[in-house]
Amino acid sequence: MTSTWTRPPPNPRHTITDPPGARPESEWTTALGAGFHVFRFGSNDQDVVYIEYPTGTIYLEKQPEVERYTLIFDYLRAAALPAKASRKLITQMANELGDQ
Incomplete structure (x- = not known):
């Protein structure tokens, strides 16, 4: 039996510049204050959140x-x-930092 390692597709990165309506008590603060992952499994399995x-x-x-x-x-x-x-934003910010 042989197995083949396949590389996963690239994980796109998205930036959040200014969450609309962000307040200290909002869910934005909760989400940005700790990393979390939502693991979705097959249709018969229960999803799990890892914080x-x-x-x-x-x-x-x-x-x-x-x-x-x-x-x-x-x-x-x-x-x-x-x-x-x-x-584009990340590249621009990196270039600005490089110029300092």
Whole structure:
């Protein structure tokens, strides 16, 4: 039996320059204050949220919690610049830093 390693597709990077309506008590702060991943498995499996914070990590499996983080991710994705515009912004900022 042989296995073939295939490289995963590139993960596009998107930047968020100014989340609309961001307030200290908003979900934006929650999302930007800790890294999280929503793992989606097959249609028969339950999705899981993995959260990284400064002192540890946690997995969330309860459906209401997973739905909340899925919604936060959707908000972030909607507010983010498209991949091409994000690359342009990052390149511009790197060039400006290089000029200093």
